[in-house]
Amino acid sequence: MIMGLFNDWVVVVLMMIGLYIIIAHGNLIKKIVGLTIFQTSVFIFYISMAKIDGGTAPILVDGVTQYSNPLPHVLILTAIVVGIATTAVALALIVRIKEAYGTIEEEEIQEQDSQHKDSHKLNIHNSSEINRDKKEC
Amino acid sequence: MKRGELIESLINIVLLSLLVGIAIAIVCMKDLFAVVMLAGIYGLISASFFVVMDAVDVAFTEASVGAGISTLLMLVVITMTGRTEHPTRHKPLLAIFVVVVTGGLLIYGTFDMPYLGAIDAPIHTHVAPRYINESMQEVGVPNIVTAVLASYRAFDTFGEVVVIFTAGIGVLALLSVVRRRDEDSVIDSINDSMHEQHLILRIVSKMMIPFIMLFALYVQFHGDYGPGGGFQAGVIFASAIILYVLLFGLSTARKVINQTLIQLIAAFGVLFYGCVGLVSLLNGGNFFDYNVLSSDPIAGQHLGILLIEWGVGCTVASVMIIIFFNFAGRKEFQQRNGNLIDNISKKNKGI
Amino acid sequence: MIFDLDIIRELISALFLFMGSFLCISGGVGILRFPDFYTRMHAVGVTDTLAAAMILIGLMLQNPDGLVVIKLSLILLMTLFINPTASHALAKAAFHNGLMPLIEKNKKNNSLPDKKQESEKG
Incomplete structure (x- = not known):
């Protein structure tokens, strides 16, 4: 039983480590890495399910009858590439947050947000300053 | 045959333990550059794991994406945002509680899962046989x-x-x-x-x-x-x-x-x-x-x-x-x- | 006769694979045991290139006819190009960022190696 379920347990542990990073760490890049770990744990879960004892990779060869299940492979193959694309969008958002707030720590961002209106106005002012600069060049 | 399976499961255990070790190291590291590098290694090792699980296509993708492009993108972002993580002020007790409870429930859930490599698992009985047996005639x-x-x-x-x-x-x-x-x-x-x-x-x-x-x-x-x-x-x-x-x-x-x-x-x-x-x-x-x-x-x-x-x-x-x-x-x-x-x-x- | 050749091939292949694995392990031991960044890199860079070459040759001997040999020799060629270049880039980046090789006098200076490789890449 230990061998049979070992992969599932590792998946749960990895998933929880990823979740912990996302909840407990304030740095946005660290959160993205946590999300990546979480994501990979799901990939490992799917791929482990597809495994068959004595099976080979799902590429048809003469004289082999036992193949691993190809369907999870397809789902995960596309999920990996979609994952990097969405991660890139998240990273782009982080870059913009850094430009607008000057920090990527969650607590400091919330602090800045919760300060009263004056500073808020200044933030808007600042971002418009960047925009104006963009137009100039 | 029996010895081959033993070695395979040994490799399986080693790779998965490495993954867990790297993930724990990522939690502890404050230097974001080290974190990103570890994430790249994590991607490469999970690609090796996919090879052991016979998923060669997936391993190929993960090796080029997880270890290549994603590491590179994160490095570029780090050069723009700074490479150290500030320590958080509040204690992560609540987070640990949530994570432990969720993890415990999920592990309890795994006891109903079919074992690794079982041939009669439900996932192998529905569409997969059609793909494996008919795809050569239907798609070629x-x-x-x-x-x-x-x-x-x-x-x-x-x-x-x-x-x-x-x-x-x-x-x-x-x-x-x-x-x-x-x-x-x-x-x-x-x-x-x-x-x-x-x-x-x-x-x-x-x-x-x-x-x-x-x-x-x-x-x-x-x-x-x-x-x-x-x-x-x-x-x-x-x-x-x-x-x-x-x-x-x-x-x-x-x-x-x-x-x-x-x-x-x-x-x-x-x-x-x-x-x-x-x-x-x-x-x-x-x-x-x-x-x-x-x-x-x-x-x-x-x-x-x-x-x-x-x-x-x-x-x-x-x-x-x-x-x-x-x-x-x-x-x-x-x-x-x-x-x-x-x-x-x-x-x-x-x- | 053919049977004999097969056995000899298998033996040579096993020898190559064994030597390759041994060199991999020795490179790993080198990372742990050597005192500073440059010596560690030397251990890994040198042994890994040879180890990869030996393992690839051992694998070629396992299946000496067919497409596999061509693919493996291409991989071998690529490793011989890329491994030394990667080591070079790493050492250069470390040196560029002011990490000095460990000489008898300044033994305390070896805690930085991992961090120093960055800025050139970024």
Whole structure:
């Protein structure tokens, strides 16, 4: 039983480590890495399910009858590439947050947000300053 | 046979334990550069794990994406955002509580799961036998993963390609800057200084880049017979161009690679993919039913798979290039306007 | 006669594979035991290139006819190009960022190696 379920347990542990990073760490890049770990744990879960004892990779060869299940492979193959694309969008958002707030720590961002209106106005002012600069060049 | 299985499960345990160890190290590290490097190693080891689990196509993708492109993107972002993580002020007790409870429940749930490698698990009894037994007659492609990806579930894959395309547009919308024309003399001076610094790297990679592109094309067109296909080929092709950007500078690369053309190719790939579906619709079949593309159903299937893999490859490659160019361009923009942004962040901190 | 050749081939292949694995392990031991960044890199860079070459040759001997040999020799060629270049880039980046090789006098200076590789890449 230990061998049979070992992969599932590792998946749960990895998933929880990823979740912990996302909840407990304030740095946005660290959160993205946590999300990546979480994501990979799901990939490992799917791929482990597809495994068959004595099976080979799902590429048809003469004289082999036992193949691993190809369907999870397809789902995960596309999920990996979609994952990097969405991660890139998240990273782009982080870059913009850094430009607008000057920090990527969650607590400091919330602090800045919760300060009263004056500073808020200044933030808007600042971002418009960047925009104006963009137009100039 | 028995000993082989023993060794296989040993490798399995070692790789998975390494993954857990790396993940724990990532939690503890404060230096974001080390975190990103560890994330790259994590991707590579999970790719090795996928090979052990017979998922060669997936391993291929994960090795090029998880260990390659994603590490690179995060490194670029770190150079813009700073590389140390500030310690959090509140205690993570609540987080630990949530994580332990959720994890405990999930582990309790695993006791109902079928064991690893069980032949009679429910997942193996529904559609998988059809794919494995019939795909050779119905699609005629030895690599079942490609057959399922490009033929049986082509509509699904179409959606995923659109998602990738949308992500490319998202990055463009967030990061693209209108830049002024680079002057040739400036480019030349940067180029010369880099040429002195990275002479060996430049020469070796200049020799390698054509082979990387050739390999990408091999992966693209060999995907029917071995591991590979449009997704992997696109990422590998993009990595060749990214290598060029890294070593020859962004402004030189902009002259070589026309950004507008790349954006057009990204859109073209998606449209091309969709058009294959439309053509089969017009020929009297279902959406993405390639049997009607040619008089011989098998030839039609081959043609359809070839065309849509081409569309996927175009879109993935150009979206990855767009993403990287925009991140690097943003960095350049920030360096040029460095003083301005510094001032802003100082003002913000002052308040 | 053919049987004999097969056995000899298997033996040579096993020898190559064994040597390759041994060199991999020795490179790993080198990372742990050597005092500073440059010596560690030397251990890994040198042994890994040879180890990879030996394992690839051993694998070629396992299946000497067919497409596999060509693919493996291409991989071998690529490793011989890329491994030394990667080591070069790493050492150069470390040196560029002011990490000095450990000489008898300044033994305390070896805690930085991992962090120093960055800025050149970024």
